[in-house]
Amino acid sequence: xxxxxxxHILFWIVAxxxxxxxxxxxxxxxxxxxxxAFELVKWYAREHxxxxxxxxxxxxxxxxTFISQNSVMKYLGAKANKVLxxxxxxxxxxxxxxxxxxxxxxxxxxxxxxxGLGPAxxxxxxxxxxxxxxxxxxxxxxxxxxxxxxxxGATLFSxxxxxxxxxxxxxxxxxxxxxxxxxxEPDNVRPLLHTxxxxxxxxxxxxxxxxAKADAGIWMTIYNIKWVLVSMFTVSxxxxxxxxxxxxxxxxxxxxIPIVISAIFYTEEPLIxxxxxxxxxxxxxxxxxxxxxxxxxxxxxxAKQILPLLLGGVLVSGFLLGRPGFEGVIPSHWISSTVGGNxxxxxFIASVVGAFMYFATLTEIPILQGLIGSGMxxxxxxxxxxxxxxxSLPSMLVIxxxxxxxxxxxxxxxxxxxxxxxxxxxxxxx
Numbered sequence: 001x002x003x004x005x006x007x008h009i010l011f012w013i014v015a016x017x018x019x020x021x022x023x024x025x026x027x028x029x030x031x032x033x034x035x036x037a038f039e040l041v042k043w044y045a046r047e048h049x050x051x052x053x054x055x056x057x058x059x060x061x062x063x064x065t066f067i068s069q070n071s072v073m074k075y076l077g078a079k080a081n082k083v084l085x086x087x088x089x090x091x092x093x094x095x096x097x098x099x100x101x102x103x104x105x106x107x108x109x110x111x112x113x114x115x116g117l118g119p120a121x122x123x124x125x126x127x128x129x130x131x132x133x134x135x136x137x138x139x140x141x142x143x144x145x146x147x148x149x150x151x152x153g154a155t156l157f158s159x160x161x162x163x164x165x166x167x168x169x170x171x172x173x174x175x176x177x178x179x180x181x182x183x184x185e186p187d188n189v190r191p192l193l194h195t196x197x198x199x200x201x202x203x204x205x206x207x208x209x210x211x212a213k214a215d216a217g218i219w220m221t222i223y224n225i226k227w228v229l230v231s232m233f234t235v236s237x238x239x240x241x242x243x244x245x246x247x248x249x250x251x252x253x254x255x256x257i258p259i260v261i262s263a264i265f266y267t268e269e270p271l272i273x274x275x276x277x278x279x280x281x282x283x284x285x286x287x288x289x290x291x292x293x294x295x296x297x298x299x300x301x302x303a304k305q306i307l308p309l310l311l312g313g314v315l316v317s318g319f320l321l322g323r324p325g326f327e328g329v330i331p332s333h334w335i336s337s338t339v340g341g342n343x344x345x346x347x348f349i350a351s352v353v354g355a356f357m358y359f360a361t362l363t364e365i366p367i368l369q370g371l372i373g374s375g376m377x378x379x380x381x382x383x384x385x386x387x388x389x390x391x392s393l394p395s396m397l398v399i400x401x402x403x404x405x406x407x408x409x410x411x412x413x414x415x416x417x418x419x420x421x422x423x424x425x426x427x428x429x430x
Contacts, residue, residue: 033319033329040318040358041311050271053105053307054278055206060109061299062202065291066195066245067113076115076123089122090158103127104310104398105302111402117173118166121411124399126158128389138365138385145430146378150385153422157386161414168410194244201237205230209274227270234259234277247284247292255280306398313394317358320393339371342379342427344420350380351419354388355412356396364388379427387419 024030063072076085103124111120139147166173211226222229238256241247258280262273285296322328339350359367368381391412400408 029327029329029331032327033322036322036326036328037315037319039326040323041315043323044311044314044358049307050275050278051209052206053303053310054275055202055209056103056105057299057303057306058278058281058295059199059202059206060105060302061295061297062199063106063109064112064298065295066190066198072110072113072115076110076119080116080119085116085119086122086159086162089119089162090126090155092123092126104306104395104402108302108306108398108402116166117169117403117407118162120162121165122158122162124411125161125390125415126154129154129158129386142365142368142372142381146382146385146426149382149422149426153382153386153426154390157390157415157418157422161411161418164414165407165411169407190244194240198237198240198245201233201240204233205237208233230270230274241292245292246290247288251284255284305401309397309401310394313392313397314358317356317393321353321357339380339384340375340377342377342424344424346377346380347383347420347423347427348416350376350383350423351387351416354384354386354419355391355416356393357388358392358394359388377427378430379423379425381423382426383419383423386422387415391415 074080075088106127107120107124110123111117115123135147135151138150208222208226208229211223213223214220238252242249242252255277259273259277262276263270266272282296282299285292286300287293288296318328320328320330322332339346339353354364364385368376368384371384372378372381396408396412399411403411
């Protein structure tokens with residue numbers, strides 16, 4: 001037995017040595033792929049960690065701290081009313097303009113608090129797949145037909161995938177929910193208005209801080225004033241924390257002073273006061289011994305669990321597939337040449353590529369516009385739209401950490417299969 005173990009170690013030593021020995025350093029594609037990996041992780045850190053992930057970690061931590069387990073189970077638990085549970089989970093993503101990575105802390109939060117696997121995975125899919133801005137932009141840029149197909153397909157997907165996940169793992173879910181039912185309901189349940197205002201302010205900060213630039217109309221108007229809106233909801237959050245969540249005024253002043261000073265000196269860099277605000281909030285909460293201290297601890301726990309996996313996954317994704325418009329180690333023409341027409345293989349390849357490639361919110365639309373212009377079929381385009389925003393290699397790593405390899409494999413497989421089927425059906429009509 002010991003000899004077998006030693007041969008196992010020897011195998012990996014030899015394999016790693018050979019990989020290092022034949023490392024294609026100096027070849028243009030490999031060197032460029034290395035550069036693209038770090039370019040993508042640099043872009044991700046600048047554009048998504050501060051604006052998306054940090055607010056999402058705080059929201060997820062707040063779910064774990066301020067939302068009672070019984071409340072989550074009442075609306076999203078395995079024994080909850082199915083119409084209500086899947087209805088809430090499937091449409092909640094329509095107001096969250098988040099990518100497949102940003103939704104992960106929120107998914108982890110509600111699943112940890114007792115949400116059933118079915119509603120939780122429905123939310124996991126719907127979050128990045130059916131937000132309102134993406135739907136409108138899809139119809140405007142890619143056409144009404146594919147936009148409507150995306151809305152219908154994504155909404156149905158989230159429910160069907162959730163129901164299948166629940167059915168496959170129903171026995172495990174029953175045991176998990178029964179164990180959680182033994183936890184007592186806390187005595188100090190807050191009024192719904194307080195909780196809704198608290199989470200509404202944080203969600204609004206997340207949405208408007210990530211509001212994408214549009215060509216014209218009301219969407220462009222909101223983009224032009226988005227930091228004003230973020231500031232308004234930040235003030236609202238401060239008032240709520242003071243009045244209903246026992247955060248004293250002098251602590252809020254300590255947070256506010258550096259935000260105001262940085263906003264005055266860095267008027268062209270709103271990210272700086274935005275980051276200082278969350279850093280100040282984290283610092284103040286970390287010294288609190290009560291409920292607010294638990295909020296920080298829970299948020300920090302999500303950050304430690306998720307952020308390293310996401311950054312590592314983005315690095316690998318950049319190496320393999322590059323950034324939009326830039327090559328990774330896998331030539332982009334290999335992909336574009338296989339997704340023309342409407343064959344089963346073209347739709348399947350589009351679904352798989354979409355599932356593994358990282359798409360920030362709304363970036364899938366200009367990418368698809370270019371691919372369609374290069375000959376991509378309408379069916380594969382829809383398949384990529386349905387699989388891409390909802391999954392990515394980084395998100396798979398985190399989902400595996402939360403659900404385990406078996407559930408993750410089933411979830412990814414369901415997304416790919418259903419995206420493929422939907423693409424074939426849509427392509428047969430268009």
